[in-house]
Amino acid sequence: MSNHGHRGNNATALTLILPAIALLGFFFVWPIVLSCYFSLTDMTLSGSRAVRYHFVGFENFKHLFADPLFRTSCANTLIFLALSAIIGQLALGFIVALIMRGKRRWFRSAVGITVIAGWITPEVIVAICWVAFLSREGSVNAMLMGAGILEGPISWLISFPMASVVFANIWHGTAFSMIQFQAALDSIPTSVEEAAEIDGASGFRRLWGITIPMVKGTIMTDSILITLKTLGVFGLIYAMTGGGPGTKTTTLSVYMYKQAFSSYQMGYGTAIALVLLLLGVILSLCYMRVSKTPL
Secondary structure: OOOHHHHHHHHHHHHHHHHHHHHHHHHHHHHHHHHHHHHEEEEOOHHHHHHHHOOOOOHHHHHHHHHHHHHHHHEEEEEHHHHHHHHHHHHHHHHHHEEEEEEEEHHHHHHHHHHHHHHHHHHHHHHHHHHHHHOOOOOHHHHHHHHOOOOOOHHHHHHHHHHHHHHHHHHHHHHHHHHHHHHHHHHOEEEEEEEOOOOOOOOOHHHHHHHHHHHHHHHEEEEHHHHHHHOOOOOOHHHOOOOOOOOOOOOOOHHHHHHHHHOOOOHHHHHHHHHHHHHHHHHHHHHHHHHHOOO
């Protein structure tokens, strides 16, 4: 084919992907560029600096890393992420999918509908349900006192605030992991596991040596997706605890909101948002690096 033909094909291909490039640039790249710029300013939500803000360089980030509340928010974020995403949604989603594997259709449908019902429920509705569930007059205290485990009611959102939001987020998001793992497990040829069973491999050895390696890609993908989603969880925590009591459930997303929209420090809040974005990128790269390591 002549050079003219190659150039024509390249031009046609470029023309076809230009709309996608334009959409990505407008809805993804441009907001990031604006966020980077605003994080270097003293922009406020109201007042004179909402319009006539000034470039302050890295002053927001210097103040941020010297702020004890920022360090507390980072610690809370990592705890919330580890417990509700990795240990909670990832592990529980895999276990539920494993239990459902090979079961009768009615059983898979009943469990699937039950779990997915929590996933499709809006965050604020989930938060309201869990606030009622964990209140002093709620179902948790009623069941535990009825079983004789508790002598009196507990204010779970005050006594165990992080555990409360963690359980609520696990209940809300486990279905996403379950659906991914269910599809991955169903794609594993039964002949492979049957051959291992004939060779005398125990259930745990088949799980560790065959099942997990064959769904390793799904584990990595699910880890990245639920990590990014959990890092951005705001409505659930804010509606349940408002980041309290004190700062016990103040994650980076809640801290960012309070600085940007309660304290009106948009530049400072945008700086926190960029740190949150960077944390998500770093964790995603770590997952990808670990996924290349043989089990």
